[in-house]
Amino acid sequence: MFKTEILLVDDAKIFLDIQKTFLRYSPVQIVTAYNGIEALERARQKKPDLIVMDVRMPHLDGVSCCKAIKAEPALSYTPVILVSTDSGVDDMASYRNAGCCAILHKPLQRREFLNKLFTFLPVVERREPRVQCAMPVTVETETGTFAATSRDIAMNGLYLVTDHDLKSASELVISFTLPNWDNMVTVVRGRIAWQNKAGKNGVAGRPGGFGVEFLEISGEDGIIARQNHLMAFLMTQKAF
Helix, strand or coil: CCCCCCEEEECHHHHHHEEEEEEECCCCCEEEECHHHHHHHHHHCCCEEEEEEEECCCCHHHHHHHHHHHHHCCCCCEEEEEEEEECCCCHHHHHHHHHCCCCEECCCCCHHHHHHHHHHHHCCCCCCEECCHHHHHEEECEEEEEEEEEEEEEEEEEECCCCCCCCCEEEEEEEEEECHHHHHHCEEEEEEEEEECCCCCCCCCHHHEEEEEEEECCCCCCCCHHHHHHHHHHHCCEEE
């Protein structure tokens, strides 16, 4: 049984599902609420270790709920992260005055979300399990197209084995078909997150190439379908 609990609050189920997906590898118990009134009740009952709450909600908005939570002695030290689509100076001031510890902005980005939660709960897992996956890929850059081979893949990125020298943070488009899975081509818009030079300066046991962070996944059957397809593939493989 997990000892660490996180309360996620949003009136839209899709946003709760996204946050749950981000946290799926973290050893935490997730509790949810769909408005501020429910959130206050859950907080009183569960005494969560962290609360992530949307600002705009019916019945009791996130700012008012945050104030109510901070006003209760048993909950006053509970970290509250408010999630908002607004970023004005007055908005930020009202969030801080409500007692929140941090602010996230929609649309939520996985890395930013997990990094922020990690500052309050070190048990939050920011890395995604990878699976070995050697497959041919086609890489398109501003200067041309070339063939490469993947070494491993995760939901958030992959490692490419190649002699091509590209600058870090360069954006590229990668096309591939998952091995023994189907004949549908997945297209990924990505960014070079880190490079590994072959030789004495390289990472031991890893061939020369670079790690790619996915920015967008798409395909003929749509972005969500391709994301679910990749997730299903990863779940059938042995992670490391």
